[in-house]
Amino acid sequence: MARMKFLCDADRCIECNACVTACKNEHDVPWGINRRRVVTINDGKPGERSVSMACMHCTDAPCAAVCPVNCFYTTADAVVLHSKDLCIGCGYCFYACPFGAPQYPRVGNFGSRGKMDKCTYCAGGPDADLTMAEYTKYGSNRLAEGKLPLCAEMCSTKALLAGDGAIIAEIYKERVTRRGYGSGAWGWKTAYQETIAL
Amino acid sequence: MKTAILALRALVFAMALAVIGHTAPVFAQQAPNPTAQSVNEQQLLDALRVGGVLDGRITIPNETAKVLIQPRGKDWRDFHQTTLWTIGGVSILGMLGLLVVFFLVRGKIRIESGFSGRTVTRFGGVERFVHWLTAGCFIILALSGLNLTFGKAFVAPVLGESAFALLAGWGKFAHNYLSFPFMFGLVMMFVIWVKDNIPGKLDLEWLKAGGGILKKGQHPPAPRFNAGQKGIFWIVILGGAAMSVSGWHLLFPFGAGSTVSDQQFWANVHAVVAMVFIAVMLAHAYIGSVGMEGAYDAMGSGEVDENWAREHHSLWLAQEEKRAAMAPPLSVPAE
Numbered sequence: 032m033a034r035m036k037f038l039c040d041a042d043r044c045i046e047c048n049a050c051v052t053a054c055k056n057e058h059d060v061p062w063g064i065n066r067r068r069v070v071t072i073n074d075g076k077p078g079e080r081s082v083s084m085a086c087m088h089c090t091d092a093p094c095a096a097v098c099p100v101n102c103f104y105t106t107a108d109a110v111v112l113h114s115k116d117l118c119i120g121c122g123y124c125f126y127a128c129p130f131g132a133p134q135y136p137r138v139g140n141f142g143s144r145g146k147m148d149k150c151t152y153c154a155g156g157p158d159a160d161l162t163m164a165e166y167t168k169y170g171s172n173r174l175a176e177g178k179l180p181l182c183a184e185m186c187s188t189k190a191l192l193a194g195d196g197a198i199i200a201e202i203y204k205e206r207v208t209r210r211g212y213g214s215g216a217w218g219w220k221t222a223y224q225e226t227i228a229l
Numbered sequence: 230m231k232t233a234i235l236a237l238r239a240l241v242f243a244m245a246l247a248v249i250g251h252t253a254p255v256f257a258q259q260a261p262n263p264t265a266q267s268v269n270e271q272q273l274l275d276a277l278r279v280g281g282v283l284d285g286r287i288t289i290p291n292e293t294a295k296v297l298i299q300p301r302g303k304d305w306r307d308f309h310q311t312t313l314w315t316i317g318g319v320s321i322l323g324m325l326g327l328l329v330v331f332f333l334v335r336g337k338i339r340i341e342s343g344f345s346g347r348t349v350t351r352f353g354g355v356e357r358f359v360h361w362l363t364a365g366c367f368i369i370l371a372l373s374g375l376n377l378t379f380g381k382a383f384v385a386p387v388l389g390e391s392a393f394a395l396l397a398g399w400g401k402f403a404h405n406y407l408s409f410p411f412m413f414g415l416v417m418m419f420v421i422w423v424k425d426n427i428p429g430k431l432d433l434e435w436l437k438a439g440g441g442i443l444k445k446g447q448h449p450p451a452p453r454f455n456a457g458q459k460g461i462f463w464i465v466i467l468g469g470a471a472m473s474v475s476g477w478h479l480l481f482p483f484g485a486g487s488t489v490s491d492q493q494f495w496a497n498v499h500a501v502v503a504m505v506f507i508a509v510m511l512a513h514a515y516i517g518s519v520g521m522e523g524a525y526d527a528m529g530s531g532e533v534d535e536n537w538a539r540e541h542h543s544l545w546l547a548q549e550e551k552r553a554a555m556a557p558p559l560s561v562p563a564e
Contacts, residue, residue, distance in 0.1 A: 042267070048288065065289050070297040072273070074286040078266035082285075084297055093306045099377040100394040101385065117394035119401050121377060122482065126493045127306040131296050144482075215270035221298055226271075 033195035034109045039083045041214045043190035046081035050182035057181045058170020061136040066150040080214050083191050086132035086150035087222035094124035110152040115168045120144035129221045153180040200227045305493045317504040324508035328515050338521040340537050348532035363414030366407045371507050373400030415469040425453045432456035453545040461513050468506040475499035
């Protein structure tokens with residue numbers, strides 16, 4: 032099986048935020064939540080770069096380690112998913128996540144968090160594939176349809192890559208070699224304890 | 230260097246215009262490396278100070294989302310999964326061990342002169358209500374809190390994951406809502422009892438004499454609250470304040486410019502204080518129930534035996550007796 036990963040080539044990202052919007056639309060994401068976001072580093076300064084970031088589907092995921100109800104699991108494709116039936120909305124995964132991926136819809140009283148929502152790598156959740164129950168909780172399951180995550184598929188500059196980690200690493204390497212520069216595979220070292228040697 | 234690049238650019242541009250005109254962009258692609266000044270993830274991570282985050286500007290209306298990478302999450306994970314377990318295990322199991330040893334060595338502390346049969350009012354209705362309101366909330370807060378840290382290792386295997394998640398979910402609701410009566414109870418306890426809990430010289434003597442619980446037959450004089458009880462009072466008030474402030478930040482996350490680092494800090498304060506707090510309250514519950522004969526009545530019926538009061542709170546009893554003697558008789562005899 033493939034080891035699915037995301038890679039954002041910041042030298043190509045034009046901060047159009049289409050990945051953010053496409054994701055919200057595809058999955059009918061709860062109000063106030065953005066499963067993907069674009070952060071611009073050194074905005075307005077020479078050498079600024081924008082990076083599109085979502086859940087990186089970490090190896091040895093911190094969210095899974097700190098979850099008090101063990102609602103996380105890793106699929107055969109190495110995608111980190113969670114069960115909204117088990118999640119109690121405690122907020123711990125947000126504290127542990129290096130990428131700020133877990134978010135909580137505001138429901139109920141106080142700051143009471145609803146069930147956590149995060150990027151599913153367009154792979155749904157523990158419910159049966161392509162069912163209404165799965166769609167309502169987690170959004171569409173493109174992986175089950177043989178498609179890759181929408182954010183990367185529709186990226187206009189092909190900055191955002193999704194797919195087998197080995198293949199997208201090869202693509203990125205080739206790009207960097209050809210054009211002669213690259214600002215790094217953002218988040219890889221943190222998420223996968225490895226980076227792409229250039 | 231810069232001027233050299235500019236000169237080169239000008240040269241390339243001039244050549245392009247002069248020689249091939251409209252195909253100029255082909256040459257432009259060989260322009261200087263556009264990433265020479267670009268940010269590089271590894272450099273940014275290396276430059277981060279301890280506890281720092283990689284952040285930037287974001288256009289979606291969610292300020293906390295501007296943090297791109299927060300390496301500190303790993304520290305929080307290590308703390309939550311390892312350090313906190315050690316702190317909780319040592320303080321709570323350690324205290325239980327100490328109490329068992331104390332019970333085996335000292336046994337139940339008896340009223341040495343036996344029950345007199347006469348009682349004196351120690352805590353009135355309001356005092357007992359406030360005590361049990363706070364204590365009841367504390368027990369549920371403590372159990373639901375411990376469940377979040379240790380439940381997945383000890384309770385989940387017994388209940389199964391769905392039932393455990395349901396329990397933990399209800400625990401979270403109970404924890405959120407009962408925090409308010411708990412905080413109310415803390416304030417009330419402070420108001421009612423602070424006047425009797427100012428540390429004094431007598432407390433030192435009481436402590437020097439082993440508090441009247443370590444050795445049999447020793448009963449150093451004590452006012453309404455002895456040094457041990459005063460200690461419990463202040464631990465409850467200060468510990469409770471720490472729990473309330475940290476808990477408030479967790480109940481209402483990301484208020485007033487609060488960042489993920491602040492959230493992690495408050496979660497850690499909440500957890501560590503809770504572990505120690507629970508350990509101390511175990512000792513308090515022990516001595517107020519099975520550990521000492523006659524002690525439970527104080528918070529049970531509110532009426533304690535006179536001999537218990539004489540042995541443990543001689544000064545307070547004397548005061549109460551004086552007050553009773555001075556007070557007018559409760560009822561007028563029938564004619």
